[in-house]
Every structure is written in structure tokens, then in C-alpha cells.
Amino acid sequence: MISRDGVAGLVCLAGSLGLLVLTRGMPTPALVPIGPAFYPRILFVVTAVLSLALVVTDLARRRRPAVPPARYRLVVLTFAIFTAYVAALPWLGYRVATLLFVAGLQVALEAPRVRWRRSALVALATTLVTYYAFEVYLTVLLPRGRLTGF
Amino acid sequence: MFEYLLASLVEVLRPAYLLPLSIGTLAGMIGGALPGVTITMTIILVLPFTFGFDPLQGLAAMTGVYVGGSAGGLVTASLLGIPGTPSAIATTFDGFPMARKGQPGRAVWLGTWASAIGGLLGAVFLIGATGPLAAFALRFGPWEYFSLFVFALSMVAGLTEASLLKGLLSGALGLVVTVIGSDPIMAVPRLTLGTEFLRSGFQFLPVLIGIFAFAQIMTDLEKMAGGAAPPRVEAPNLAVSHLAVIREILGRPFLLLWSTLIGVWIGVLPAIGGSAANVMAYDQAKKFSKHPERFGTGTPEGIIASESSNNANVGGSLVTIMAFGIPGDAVTAVMLGAMIIHGIQPGPLFISQEPRVAYGIFAAYLLAHPVMLVLQWLGARFYLKIVQVPKSVLIPVVLVLCTVGAYALNNIMENVYVLLIFGVVGYLLVKFRFPLAPLILGVILGDQIEVNLVRALMTDANPWLFLTRPLSGGMLALSVGSVVLALWQHRRQHRRGAAQAGEPDTDF
Numbered sequence: 104m105i106s107r108d109g110v111a112g113l114v115c116l117a118g119s120l121g122l123l124v125l126t127r128g129m130p131t132p133a134l135v136p137i138g139p140a141f142y143p144r145i146l147f148v149v150t151a152v153l154s155l156a157l158v159v160t161d162l163a164r165r166r167r168p169a170v171p172p173a174r175y176r177l178v179v180l181t182f183a184i185f186t187a188y189v190a191a192l193p194w195l196g197y198r199v200a201t202l203l204f205v206a207g208l209q210v211a212l213e214a215p216r217v218r219w220r221r222s223a224l225v226a227l228a229t230t231l232v233t234y235y236a237f238e239v240y241l242t243v244l245l246p247r248g249r250l251t252g253f
Numbered sequence: 254m255f256e257y258l259l260a261s262l263v264e265v266l267r268p269a270y271l272l273p274l275s276i277g278t279l280a281g282m283i284g285g286a287l288p289g290v291t292i293t294m295t296i297i298l299v300l301p302f303t304f305g306f307d308p309l310q311g312l313a314a315m316t317g318v319y320v321g322g323s324a325g326g327l328v329t330a331s332l333l334g335i336p337g338t339p340s341a342i343a344t345t346f347d348g349f350p351m352a353r354k355g356q357p358g359r360a361v362w363l364g365t366w367a368s369a370i371g372g373l374l375g376a377v378f379l380i381g382a383t384g385p386l387a388a389f390a391l392r393f394g395p396w397e398y399f400s401l402f403v404f405a406l407s408m409v410a411g412l413t414e415a416s417l418l419k420g421l422l423s424g425a426l427g428l429v430v431t432v433i434g435s436d437p438i439m440a441v442p443r444l445t446l447g448t449e450f451l452r453s454g455f456q457f458l459p460v461l462i463g464i465f466a467f468a469q470i471m472t473d474l475e476k477m478a479g480g481a482a483p484p485r486v487e488a489p490n491l492a493v494s495h496l497a498v499i500r501e502i503l504g505r506p507f508l509l510l511w512s513t514l515i516g517v518w519i520g521v522l523p524a525i526g527g528s529a530a531n532v533m534a535y536d537q538a539k540k541f542s543k544h545p546e547r548f549g550t551g552t553p554e555g556i557i558a559s560e561s562s563n564n565a566n567v568g569g570s571l572v573t574i575m576a577f578g579i580p581g582d583a584v585t586a587v588m589l590g591a592m593i594i595h596g597i598q599p600g601p602l603f604i605s606q607e608p609r610v611a612y613g614i615f616a617a618y619l620l621a622h623p624v625m626l627v628l629q630w631l632g633a634r635f636y637l638k639i640v641q642v643p644k645s646v647l648i649p650v651v652l653v654l655c656t657v658g659a660y661a662l663n664n665i666m667e668n669v670y671v672l673l674i675f676g677v678v679g680y681l682l683v684k685f686r687f688p689l690a691p692l693i694l695g696v697i698l699g700d701q702i703e704v705n706l707v708r709a710l711m712t713d714a715n716p717w718l719f720l721t722r723p724l725s726g727g728m729l730a731l732s733v734g735s736v737v738l739a740l741w742q743h744r745r746q747h748r749r750g751a752a753q754a755g756e757p758d759t760d761f
Contacts, residue, residue, distance in 0.1 A: 110685075115426070142707065150426065189673050233654070
């Protein structure tokens with residue numbers, strides 16, 4: 104039976120071998136003895152060997168480390184909302200997307216005891232303070248929305 | 254040297270520098286006091302605000318965060334029994350019992366003054382050792398640099414608490430991140446799969462922000478119940494005789510010096526931070542004590558050892574980044590990224606090429622301690638109130654600042670996508686119990702390892718030179734030695750049945 108270590112080792116092994124194959128297409132320079140593929144090849148061989156060792160060690164282990172229980176609902180939810188935020192930034196612009204993200208994530212994390220007024224105020228304050236601090240004071244041009252125009 | 258230092262002290266005392274330093278120190282103390290927000294996280298959040306500053310202003314603010322953060326954790330550690338940062342864990346052991354015995358002011362101020370004194374002793378080492386170490390490193394050729402970086406990586410991999418194999422693999426994965434994009438010698442695109450997104454490779458800071466911020470936040474979220482209310486806190490009276498507290502600390506010179514030395518030494522070792530320093534100093538203090546049985550019951554020795562070591566650790570970490578360009582921990586890794594953004598390359602030439610910035614960092618480090626004392630005096634009770642900020646409010650704000658920090662590096666969305674990708678990668682690595690420190694060090698040193706390896710082989714194709722040149726060979730021997738030692742220690746631990754089953758510490 105393979106544990107998390109073994110799975111990680113197999114994923115890293117597959118990745119290393121895949122990348123090693125990709126180095127075959129790299130050009131060989133005519134003027135210098137060492138090309139761009141030289142170092143990556145050494146590295147991928149090292150990574151593959153270490154990954155393989157991790158798999159073998161895992162298979163040879165008699166006692167498996169206990170996996171502590173964890174609740175993933177909020178983790179998955181937060182990743183999903185953050186991904187939506189990142190995707191929305193170029194379309195809605197920084198101000199609209201940030202306002203929705205901060206309010207939405209607070210609601211998701213507080214449910215079912217949502218404090219609506221506080222969530223709205225925090226979202227508004229975060230958006231305005233960061234917008235003025237970065238765009239006005241630090242002259243960082245924050246993303247503009249293709250749909251909203253600002 | 255002293256003329257430069259004096260001139261820098263005068264310069265940093267000007268409002269243009271003192272203000273960022275003070276704000277940085279305050280931010281560090283608040284971040285340090287907040288459980289779940291590490292100093293690394295705080296410096297990541299402060300980073301985007303420094304982009305518009307001149308390099309010294311930005312680095313002064315970051316130095317302030319570093320010093321303030323190391324001291325800020327002790328307030329919640331002593332008064333609530335919750336270490337605000339991992340570098341205050343050992344402070345909890347005696348600070349909290351002392352506060353519960355009715356001496357909260359003594360607990361907080363013993364820690365604060367020990368932090369300040371330990372930090373200033375660390376500054377003596379920083380100022381005295383950086384120049385000579387940098388001068389020594391100037392003798393290095395590409396062979397020695399390659400071996401030094403390999404030594405740093407192998408040592409960090411060996412020192413991680415998870416398995417040695419995973420430490421080494423984590424470091425190698427960090428190196429893999431750096432080979433994607435244009436190669437550093439001839440700028441040939443590598444492993445880009447024909448996409449423009451991968452052509453310029455991954456910038457170091459969005460990778461670091463993604464890995465650390467998400468690893469920390471998502472691990473916290475696993476433990477968080479929906480809508481859980483934060484604890485209600487009553488701020489106690491912290492009045493105390495400061496002279497008596499200082500006398501109490503200085504009356505234990507051996508303890509103070511030994512803890513400071515441990516802090517400095519842990520700081521010098523690449524990628525190990527105050528979280529290891531305070532626990533190790535506490536353990537040593539207990540071993541050397543005539544009354545070890547008093548430890549854990551509110552003895553001042555425990556607080557002094559923990560707090561003097563974690564602030565001295567800052568000085569040690571700054572030495573390695575300034576003399577060798579190797580970050581001492583995650584905080585200096587972010588500082589290294591900030592330096593590169595400002596066009597400054599840390600390493601042996603840093604102090605001679607950028608004396609104003611280098612001595613400015615020394616001055617900022619020295620001045621951050623009195624600033625920290627004043628801020629602690631003004632706001633210790635306020636920092637305690639901060640734990641009442643609910644995570645549901647804090648996390649969205651932190652994620653917005655991380656996003657802006659990644660975006661503002663070049664004003665491009667690609668950096669935000671990198672942040673998200675490495676956020677997922679960082680969290681998965683934590684779940685698979687991979688240590689993050691070797692990974693980050695690999696990302697930081699990857700380009701330099703490749704450049705120096707190729708440069709050495711182009712200068713002389715004989716690969717044995719890596720072993721036959723005394724310094725290079727010595728460092729490679731030390732690399733092998735550190736791996737063998739780690740292997741021996743891991744085996745011994747396993748035999749004692751102390752194999753860890755828990756999640757690894759996400760503090761760098």
C-alpha cells in the first residue's frame with residue numbers, strides 16, 4: 104500500500120522524466136561547449152533519483168505516519184473564490200472585483216453567522232484604502248476592467 | 254567604518270527614513286502579535302508599499318518589520334499564552350505562567366528588554382562581521398560560489414524536521430522552478446511549451462508570496478470553524494519598574510550572551526529563523542540552569558533566553574544576506590527580492606558598491622530597537638486587542654494585499670497568476686509534508702548555482718577543480734558531512750520513535 108510520500112514521489116518522478124524528455128529539443132550552441140540543456144538535465148536526473156528513492160523508502164516502510172484529520176471545506180471554498188477573483192480582475196477591474204471578493208470571502212468564511220454590515224464596510228474600506236494607497240500614492244496602475252471600463 | 258555608520262545613523266534619523274522605519278516596526282509588532290500572521294507574512298504585506306520608496310527607505314521599513322515582529326509576538330505569548338509568531342513559542346512557556354501569577358508587566362517587559370538587548374548585541378556581530386566575511390567571500394571564484402550554494406541547500410535540507418529525502422527533493426524542486434524560462438547564460442527559452450507566459454520564467458517574489466501566504470492561510474482555515482468568534486480579551490495593567498527589569502536581565506550575563514550567540518548562529522545558518530533560535534536557546538538555558546525544575550513555572554531565565562535569541566537571530570540572518578547573498582530566513586528572502594527590484598545585488602560586493610544602503614541597514618537595525626521599545630510602551634495593551642480581529646476579516650484583506658504585491662512588481666497580471674499557481678503548489682507541499690525552506694532557497698539560489706557551474710566549466714573544463722580547489726572542496730565536503738549528519742540524526746530520532754506525524758511548520 105502506497106502512502107502520501109509514495110504518491111508525491113511518483114508525481115515528482117513523472118514530472119522529472121517528462122521535463123527530461125523536453126530538454127531533447129533544446130538547441131546545441133556551436134561556439135560554446137555547454138548548452139542551455141546541460142544544467143536542467145543534471146537537475147532532472149537528480150530530481151528523478153530523489154523521487155524514486157522517496158517511492159522506494161515509502162514502499163519499504165512498515166509503519167505509515169498517521170494523517171491528521173483536516174477540514175477542507177473552507178480551504179476549497181477560499182481557493183475557488185480567490186481563483187474567481189483573479190479571473191475577474193481583468194474583466195471587472197480592481198475596484199469592483201476587490202469589493203466583491205472581500206465581501207464574498209467574508210460571507211463564505213462567516214456562514215451561517217454572517218455580519219452583513221461589517222462585511223460590507225470591510226470590503227468597501229479595503230477597496231478604497233488599497234486603491235488610494237497604491238494607485239494615487241504609490242502610482243501603481245491597478246487593473247482596469249474590460250467590461251466596466253474602470 | 255565608524256564614520257560611515259555615524260553618517261548613516263544621522264541619515265536614518267531624518268524623518269524620510271525614520272517614519273518608514275517606525276511604521277515598519279509598528280506593522281511588525283502588530284503582525285507579530287497576531288496569532289497566525291508570521292513575520293514573513295507581515296513583511297510580504299508591507300513589501301508592495303515599499304515599491305515607491307528609495308531602496309534605503311524600503312529596506313529600513315522592512316528591517317523595522319523584522320525587529321518589531323520578533324518582539325511583537327511576546328505580548329500575546331506572555332499575556333494570552335498564544336505565541337503571536339513561531340519565534341515567541343518558548344516565551345509562552347514562562348511568560349504566560351509569570352503573567353498568571355499576577356506579574357503581567359514583568360513578563361512583557363522582561364521579554365521586551367531582553368529582545369532589545371539581544372538585538373543590539375546581534376547588531377554588534379552584524380556590523381563587525383559583515384565586512385570581513387564579505388572580504389573573505391571576494392576570494393571566491395565560480396567553483397567556490399557553486400559549492401557554497403550547494404552547501405547552503407544541503408544544510409537546509411538536512412536541518413528540516415521532515416525526512417531528509419523530502420528536504421533534498423524540496424530543494425531540487427526549487428531549482429527546477431528556476432530552469433523554466435530563458436537560460437541565464439545565452440537567454441535561450443527553455444521548457445516554455447511555446448507559451449509567452451513561461452518565456453520570462455517565474456519571478457521570485459510572486460512564487461515566495463504564493464507559497465508562504467497560501468500555505469499559512471489554508472492551514473489556518475483547516476482549523477477554523479465557520480463563524481467562530483475570537484476570544485474576548487481584557488488588557489491588564491503592565492506598569493513595571495524598568496530599571497529593576499533591566500537589572501534582572503543584566504544580572505544574568507552568561508545566559509544573555511549564550512542565548513544571543515545561539516540566536517546569531519541560527520540566524521547565520523541559511524533559511525532557519527527565530528522559530529528554531531528561541532526554542533534552542535530556551536533548551537540550552539534550562540540545561541545550564543541550577544534550577545531546571547523552575548522552567549515552565551514563570552522563571553525569568555526562560556523569557557530572557559527566548560527573547561534575546563530571537564532578536565539576535567535577526568542580526569545573524571542579515572549577515573548572510575549582506576556578505577554572501579544567501580537569505581538567513583524567509584524574511585531576509587523577501588528583503589533580497591526587494592533589493593533586486595531596486596537594482597541592488599546582495600553579496601560580497603554589496604557593502605563596497607552600496608555602502609550607503611549597507612550602512613543604512615546597519616543604522617536602521619540599530620535604531621529599530623529603541624523605536625520598538627517606545628512602541629511597546631505606547632501600545633502593548635492595544636496589540637493585545639488585535640487578537641480580536643476575526644480571521645474571516647483578516648484573510649480576505651491579506652489575500653488582497655498579496656495580490657496587489659504580486660501585481661505591482663511589474664504591473665502585469667501574469668505575476669498574479671504565478672501567485673495563484675504557487676499558492677496551490679505551496680499548500681499541496683504542506684499537505685504532502687514537504688518542508689518549504691529548501692524549496693524557497695532553491696528558487697532563490699537556482700540561477701546563481703547554474704551561472705557559477707557553467708562559468709566554472711567554461712573557464713576550465715576540468716570538473717575535478719570543484720574538489721581540488723581547497724575552499725570549494727572543503728565546502729562540498731561540508732555538504733556531504735551535513736547530509737550524513739542529518740541522516741544519522743534522523744535515524745536516531747526514528748529509533749527513539751519520535752517520527753513526526755504532524756504537519757510541518759510553515760515558518761521558513
